[in-house]
Amino acid sequence: MSRIQSTFSRLAKDRRAALIPFVTAGFPTPATTVPLMHAMVAAGADVIELGVPFSDPMADGPAIQRASEAALAQGMRLLTVLAQVAEFRQQDGQTPVVLMGYANPIEAMGVAKFTAEAAAAGVDGVLVVDYPPEEADEFAAAMRAAGMDPIFLIAPTSSRERIARTAAIASGYVYYVSLAGVTGSAALNIESVAQKLPQIRQLTGLPVGVGFGIRDAAAAARIAAFADAVIVGSRLIETIEQSSEEDCCARVAAVLADMRRAMDEVNK
Numbered sequence: 698m699s700r701i702q703s704t705f706s707r708l709a710k711d712r713r714a715a716l717i718p719f720v721t722a723g724f725p726t727p728a729t730t731v732p733l734m735h736a737m738v739a740a741g742a743d744v745i746e747l748g749v750p751f752s753d754p755m756a757d758g759p760a761i762q763r764a765s766e767a768a769l770a771q772g773m774r775l776l777t778v779l780a781q782v783a784e785f786r787q788q789d790g791q792t793p794v795v796l797m798g799y800a801n802p803i804e805a806m807g808v809a810k811f812t813a814e815a816a817a818a819g820v821d822g823v824l825v826v827d828y829p830p831e832e833a834d835e836f837a838a839a840m841r842a843a844g845m846d847p848i849f850l851i852a853p854t855s856s857r858e859r860i861a862r863t864a865a866i867a868s869g870y871v872y873y874v875s876l877a878g879v880t881g882s883a884a885l886n887i888e889s890v891a892q893k894l895p896q897i898r899q900l901t902g903l904p905v906g907v908g909f910g911i912r913d914a915a916a917a918a919r920i921a922a923f924a925d926a927v928i929v930g931s932r933l934i935e936t937i938e939q940s941s942e943e944d945c946c947a948r949v950a951a952v953l954a955d956m957r958r959a960m961d962e963v964n965k
Contacts, residue, residue, distance in 0.1 A: 700793040700821045701846050701869040704743055705904045705925065714921035716957050717906055719746040719797060719930030720949070721761060722778040723768030725942055730781045733937075733946050738792050740950035741957030746824070746928065749778050749798030756826045760934040775802040775811070779818040786819035795822035795848060795869075812839045822846035822869045830863045837866045850874055851897060853889070864901030870926060871901060875909045885910030887919050894923055914959035921960035929956065 698706070708715050718737050722730050734745055750768035754761060775798075782794050796815065803811045803825065815823065823840055825833075830849050837847035846869025851860055853874065863871065875890045890907055897905055907920050908928030917927045933949050940948045 699844065699846055699869065700791065701744065701795070704793055705870065708743060709904075709925075714924060714960055715743040715904070715906065715926035716741055716917070716953065716960060717744045717746055717795075717908075717926050717928045718742050718933055718949075718953055719748055719908070719928060720933055720937070721748040721750055721764035721768055722781055723750055723771055723773030724764040724934070725767065725937055725940075725945060727768070727771055727773060727777065727781070729942060729945065731784045733949060734781075734785050734792075734794075735788065736946040736950045737953055738789060740953040742792070742953060744793045744795060744821075744926070746795045746797045746930070747778065747782065748930075749775055749796055749802055751799045751802060753801075754799065754826075758931055760931045760938065763938070764934050775806055776814070779814050779820070782815075782820055783818040790819075793821040794819065795824060795846075796820055797824045798826070800825050800827045808836060808839060812843045812845075816843040816845060820845055822848045824848040824850070824872060826850065830859075830866045833866060837868075841868060846870075848872060853893060857896065857900070860897055861900045864897075864903065867901070867903060870904040870906050871897070872928065873897060873905055873907050873924075875907050875911070875920075885912075885916060887916065890920065891923050914955040917956040918959035918963045922963045927956065927960060929953075 750765040750773045754765050840847040848869050849863045849867045851863055851871055851873050904925035906926030906928050907924040911917055911929045912932045920927045936948050936952055937945045
């Protein structure tokens with residue numbers, strides 16, 4: 698059983714939804730990434746999604762785009778991100794880490810090398826936004842053979858057939874994009890998300906995480922009432938932007954701690 702699977706199994710027994718924060722590796726600085734990861738775990742994060750900076754993050758809104766640009770300008774590359782995961786693992790051997798990014802850096806490195814390096818660093822899952830499930834059989838098989846979970850997105854516009862195809866190739870969890878847009882949108886419609894999840898659950902036994910547009914503890918709690926995981930990213934990136942390098946870890950931790958408390962109240 699992978700770290701991701703064991704984490705969701707433990708949370709299910711406790712009737713708790715997972716809290717999954719996303720931050721961009723190397724933002725605000727490369728030296729901040731690992732301390733930020735530890736601070737998020739201390740604040741209640743169950744899984745960490747670590748964004749691999751990329752020059753054309755087409756699924757991401759302005760905040761994450763700015764974070765990627767800043768990280769790349771400071772020399773962040775895929776191998777640097779993997780080194781940060783390995784550093785995190787020196788103190789934390791339990792919290793699952795999922796890399797979230799785009800195909801180009803992986804293809805440039807080569808899938809075989811990436812798979813070996815990611816597994817050695819302690820990565821638990823990989824979500825490649827622009828790997829469609831119809832074309833990712835070999836990649837998903839390579840991930841699973843190396844002990845990592847291939848994670849895929851499901852959109853509000855996904856057909857029943859597309860959801861079934863995605864569920865057949867995914868493991869760990871599936872990521873339901875709560876709105877038809879980029880990250881950071883304020884147009885979250887929680888009722889429509891709640892209506893979509895039963896259809897997804899008819900087609901997969903994997904945990905379903907919900908992300909995009911979750912900006913505060915109240916929204917996190919409402920999502921936690923019916924989803925297996927709450928995924929939050931742009932709100933944290935904006936918090937970092939509004940912080941100094943010295944206090945960004947504490948401020949991100951405070952946002953997450955509020956969400957964790959609200960989520961746990963709902964699931965009591």
